[in-house]
Amino acid sequence: MKMTALRKDLMCLFLKNSSYLYKSRVSFSLPPFHYYSTSNEEKVPINPEVYDFFRHKHHFSPESASKAASVLPYLRNPGKSDSIISFFRETGFSNTHLEKIVKYKPAFITSNLEKTLKPKIKILQDLGISNDDIADIFANNASVLFRSLNNRVLPALSVLRGLLGSEVEVIKLLKRSAWFIANNLEKSVVPNVEFFKSKSISMISIIRCLHNFPRFFLQKPDDVRNYAKKAEEMGVTPTSNMYIHAVRIVGSMCDEVWELKLQTLRNLGFSEEDILNALRKCPLCFGVSVKKMKKVKEILVSTGKYDSACIATHPLTLMFSIETRYKPRLQVLASLERKNLIKEWPSITYLTGISNRDFFKRYVLPYVDEAGDLDLSSWQKKG
Numbered sequence: 001m002k003m004t005a006l007r008k009d010l011m012c013l014f015l016k017n018s019s020y021l022y023k024s025r026v027s028f029s030l031p032p033f034h035y036y037s038t039s040n041e042e043k044v045p046i047n048p049e050v051y052d053f054f055r056h057k058h059h060f061s062p063e064s065a066s067k068a069a070s071v072l073p074y075l076r077n078p079g080k081s082d083s084i085i086s087f088f089r090e091t092g093f094s095n096t097h098l099e100k101i102v103k104y105k106p107a108f109i110t111s112n113l114e115k116t117l118k119p120k121i122k123i124l125q126d127l128g129i130s131n132d133d134i135a136d137i138f139a140n141n142a143s144v145l146f147r148s149l150n151n152r153v154l155p156a157l158s159v160l161r162g163l164l165g166s167e168v169e170v171i172k173l174l175k176r177s178a179w180f181i182a183n184n185l186e187k188s189v190v191p192n193v194e195f196f197k198s199k200s201i202s203m204i205s206i207i208r209c210l211h212n213f214p215r216f217f218l219q220k221p222d223d224v225r226n227y228a229k230k231a232e233e234m235g236v237t238p239t240s241n242m243y244i245h246a247v248r249i250v251g252s253m254c255d256e257v258w259e260l261k262l263q264t265l266r267n268l269g270f271s272e273e274d275i276l277n278a279l280r281k282c283p284l285c286f287g288v289s290v291k292k293m294k295k296v297k298e299i300l301v302s303t304g305k306y307d308s309a310c311i312a313t314h315p316l317t318l319m320f321s322i323e324t325r326y327k328p329r330l331q332v333l334a335s336l337e338r339k340n341l342i343k344e345w346p347s348i349t350y351l352t353g354i355s356n357r358d359f360f361k362r363y364v365l366p367y368v369d370e371a372g373d374l375d376l377s378s379w380q381k382k383g
Contacts, residue, residue, distance in 0.1 A: 046069035050074065058098075060098070068102050072107065084109050087113060088135075092130075092135045093138075097139035105142060117145060123149070123154070137178045138178070141177070144181055189217045199228075209245070227250045230250050268297050269297075270311075297311055303333075
């Protein structure tokens, strides 16, 4: 019965990729091993007993069970593996959480529960992190489970407490990214923080950036210094409130992508000075996709009320949502103009900067009776 169920599950899994069946012509009747298809059509033998353990005993998905069974040649101690899965389920890990961990490292179920796994769970529980959050942390950053407690996790927590000042802040950061306790912070975060402090960047700004863009601080210190050098060569000074953001943005893309963004801005009407001013004033706009940059220009210029110069002068306009900010507001303004209810459109800074609530009060609510095509309910939802 188990072998029949295995064949059925494997057939369901492989049918998702008909090209695989056509090209590889896998036979489902060759014991003791069957095959798991990788992305490049390579056939990997899987052990039916391991597959059965995950799929039928612990109800993993066919894909996850096949992946694990293609890596683990056998289960040395099934009872031990049962205990690991049971412990994690009792701690609050769902099948989805466990499947993520097993996909990352199938040998997870052969680990030492008492010496390797439980201590990592306990230390986060002792910090005050809930079991639900612990499950999310480890499922999204499974490598932490296999780092040395004494040589990596505990020293990292000590560094974070020193930097952030409280365990509450440490918990907030770990919920964003547990990579901090999987890395040697003395070789990454600490020198990077010290570098920005040497540039007179306040700890408040550094910590805020640490929370919002955690992986930036885990980069090699030499790389971060090179990003800073490039940003400074483009005119961004450490005295600017945008300095740390400009450095991060410069480091967030390779030279090819960076040049593509610059060329796109030039095509949108930005002069070289406009581009430099944008990096100084609004470095985050360089993180906007090329497709969105073009779309923002297209939708604004199509109104006949705004031009490329408006966007170049106010690069923050590239940041706002087309679907939830530009389209609804431009549709309202166009409707009011057709009915001669407004004489002029707002400036680009007012159009983008005003909240939905204030836009509703200024341009929707006063004209509900005169402009019958305004959707009052949709604006009330926007709040």
